[in-house]
Amino acid sequence: MESRLRRPWRAAPSVLLSVVLLTAACVGGGSPTGGPTSAETGGSAPASAPGVKTEGWESIGDVTLRVNAENASKDTLTELAGRWMERYPNITVQLDFKSFDDYMKTVLNVADSEDAPDILLGNQGYVTDGALVSGGLIVPLDKYFDAYGWTAWYGAATTDQFRFSDDGKTFGTGSIWGIAESADFVGIYYNVDKLAAIGVEPPASFADFETALEKAKSEGQLAIKLGNLEGWPATHDLGIAQGATWSAQEIRDWVFGKEGADYTAPGNLEAAKTFKDWVDKGYLSEDANGLKYDTAWAEFAQGDGVFLIAGSWLAAGLRDAMGEDAVGFIAPPPGDSGKVVAVAALSLPFHISARSKNQDLAAAFLDFVMAPDKGDVYFKHGRIAAAAGVTAKPDDKVTQQLLDAWTRIAQDDGLIYYQDWATDTMFDTITKSLQELIGGQKSPEEFVQTVQDDWAKFQDSR
C-alpha cells in the first residue's frame, strides 16, 4: 500500500508531463550565450572561463564518472547518460539509484567516504545540503554557472535555494553549491464535474476560491479533501492561504533565517486564521488527522471532494485515475497582491563532490543533462524541465495547465519553498503544530508562535 509518494513535503514528480517552456520573467531577459545552439551541443555555447575545461572530452582517455541519485531522476538520467556516452565513447557514466528515504539516510556517509561519487544529489536546507557544505564534501558551482551561462536558465529565486555560506551555517546567501533540472510546485486540483455541479468556474482569485468553498459546503459537498496523518500534507493547504495574505519575499526571508523575519507576521497569522476557519467551517475532511495522504488523494480521484491542494507530482496519478477531462489544475489563486505565490522549489540538487578528480567533466555532464534542448526527454518521463528556453509543447490538457501554473509562479517570483527547510527540526515542529491547529489543541496565534520559537532558537544556536 505504501506508494512511491512517501517523500515528506514533496514527492517524486511522477507527472507525465509535456516539457515546460519556462519563459520566466525572473530569469532576467535571457542571455546571448544561453540556450542551445544545436540539438546535441550539450547546452549553451561554452564561454571561456578561466580554469574551467568545457570541451575536448573525447580526447581525455577512458574516464568513469560516477553519479548517485534518487529514483525520481532515474529515467531521465539513464536516457541522457546513454546519449552522452554515445557522444563520448571514452567516458563511462555509472549511475546508482536509491529510493528517497534510503538515499537521504545514507547520502552524507556516502559523500564522506573514500570512494565518494563524482556527482551526488542532496536536499535543500540545513539537514542535508548544509551538512554537505559545512563538511567540505562538495564544491561551489559558481564558476560553472559563468562558464556555461546557467544564470540565463535560472532566476534568483531558483538559485537562492542552492546558496549557502562556506561554513554551511547561513542558507540562501553565498556560493551556489547545487543545481536541479526540474520543478515541483503545489497548486489546486479540482474535480471538473463537481465544480460544474455547484456552478462555479475555476477560481481566479483567492476570494473566488473561498466563495467556491462556501458554495461547495452549502451544496453538501466536501470542499477540500485532506489526508494529514503524516502532518506535512496540510502545509500545502496552509501554503495556499499564506500565498494570499503573506508575501513571497517575506516567506523566503524567513526560510533563509534572515534577521527580523517573523512567522508571527500579520500576513501569516491571517493565513493561519484563514486555514483554521476552513477547518471550523467544515471545508476540510473531518478525519484529516487520521487519514493518510495516499488514501486521501486516491479517494479524491474516486470523486470525494471538489478540490485537492497538492503538488504537481500527483498530476499523472490523478489524470490516469480520473481521466484527462475530469480533473483540472490551477496555480494558487492570488490574493490582494495579484501575485501567484506557491509552495514550490526545484527538485533535489545535483552536487559535485569535493573528492572528485573530474569536477569539470562532472559539470559538463550536468550541463548536458539540464540543457533546454533536453526538454523532450523530461516530457517523455513525466518531469518538468526547469531551465528557461525549453521549446517543446505539452500535448495534453492537464499538462498544459501545469505548465501555465509554473510559468505564472516563476513570472511572479512566487516560489516560497518548503518551510521545513528553515531549521533542522522544523519538519517535526510545523507538522505537529499544524495537526494541533486542526485538532483545536492550538489556536492560530499559538501555532505561529510555536513555529517562530523553533526558528528563533535555531537562529540563536547556529
Add this chain to the structure above:
Amino acid sequence: MIGPSSRILASTADAARGSAPPGEPRLVGLAYAAPSLLFFTVFGLYPFVNTVWLSFTRWNGVGAAVFIGPRNYADIVSDPGLYLAFVRSLILVGFYSLIPVGIGLLLAALLSRIPIRGIRAFRVLLFLPQTVAMVVVAIAWSWIYSRNGALNELLRLVGLDGLTRAWLGDFTWALPAVGLVGTWVNFGLCMVLFVAGVQKIPLDLYDAARVDGAGPVSEFFAVTLPGLRNEILVALTITVIFALRNFDLVWVATRGGPGDATAVPAVLLYQLGFEARRIGAGAAIAVILTAVILVVTIVITRLGERGQESEAAG
C-alpha cells in the same frame, strides 16, 4: 543438526572430564565463549560505548564530532517533551504489558481447568499475532481504525454512530488505540507462557486445594498464581521492554501524531537523531532510554526474587 554433532560434542566433553580435574581450564572456557564474545563486542558493546560517546558531542554525521560535555542531556532534561514521552511510554506499559499479562493469566486459568476441544488450534490462533511482522500489524490495524474501517463499521452496525471517528487521528484516542494493538500482539505470548507454566504445577497441589474446599478463584490465587511466578516475571520483562522501546508500531501507525499524542521516546530519538541529524542529541535519548529499561528490568527481577524469598521464609 541436533543429532550426531551434539552427540560428538557430548562425548568429547565426557572424555575431557574424565582425564582432568573437575572444571575446564580457564582458557578453554574462554575459547568456547570467544565467538559470541566477539560478536557481542562488535555488535553490542562497541555500538553502545560509541553511542555513549556520541551523546556527549554535537555531530550531524559529517566530519568530526565536537565534544560538548553533558549539554545534550541538559537540553533534554530541561525540555518537558521527553518527560511527556516517558509518561506515554508508561501508559503503553499498561497496554502492552499489564493487560496482556492479565488476559494471559485469565486464559491460562480457564484453559487449565476446562478441557476444550481443539485446544492446540486455539492456542496457535491466539499466538499468531506474535509471529506477524510489526509493520504488517501496524498497517492492518490502521485500516481497522480508519474512518471507514472495521471498528467504525462495527460501531455503526450496533447503532453507536456517534462514537465513530478516525481513531488514530484523534488526540484523545490515538494512544489507547495504538496501545490496544500492543495488547493484541502480546497477550498470546503471555498466554502460551502461562499455559506451559500451569502444566508444571504438581497436580497434587490442586487436589490439596480442592480437599481444603477452595473454589476456582481461591485456587487460582493460592496455587496457579504462585506457581506461575517465574513465567509472569519473564512475560513482564519481555513485554515491558517491548513497550518502552517500541518504535515500529507507533511510527507506522501514527508517526507520533497527531501532534505529540503518541510521541514515545523512540520516536523522539528517531526524529532528532535521524531526521534532524542531531546525532548527539538522539544518542543522549538512546542512553537515557537504555538506562530506564535497565532499571525497570532490574526492579522487576528484584521484586520477583523478593517474592520468592518471602515465600520461602513464610
